[in-house]
Amino acid sequence: MTADETPAEVDAPAHTPVLRVVKGDLTPEELAALVAVVAARNAAAANAAGRTKPAPRSEWGHPSRQVRAAHTFGPDRWRRSTFGR
Template identity: 45%
Template structure:
């Protein structure tokens, strides 16, 4: 950006009775929040996914005990 372009203010004080300490406190809070986006989460490999650790539901009804031991 060149020096001739003007930007709109990021923070505008609406209360005319605000003290310099109050303005400094608000600026400190907003600057502590930061403006950077959170880091993207890395994808989990299939071998480490928690869903693989879950057991499938056992079938109900007649013959359910037999099919509970058979691989799908």
């Protein structure tokens, strides 16, 4: 640390720019609009990545499969009871 540097300047990490305008002369309003669009797009991508669907649950052993309709009486109903009609 030299005499003209403060401790905050020494401890601060060097930041690399995330966005760099290579061509053109932007006004502060245009630059702010560009930064807002890029930030919104990154936030939408991060939100979409966090909303992954869980794997579908198997319904094979669900208790509702054990519930059967009551038997109805009538001609030939014993044969149709196996197909649930």
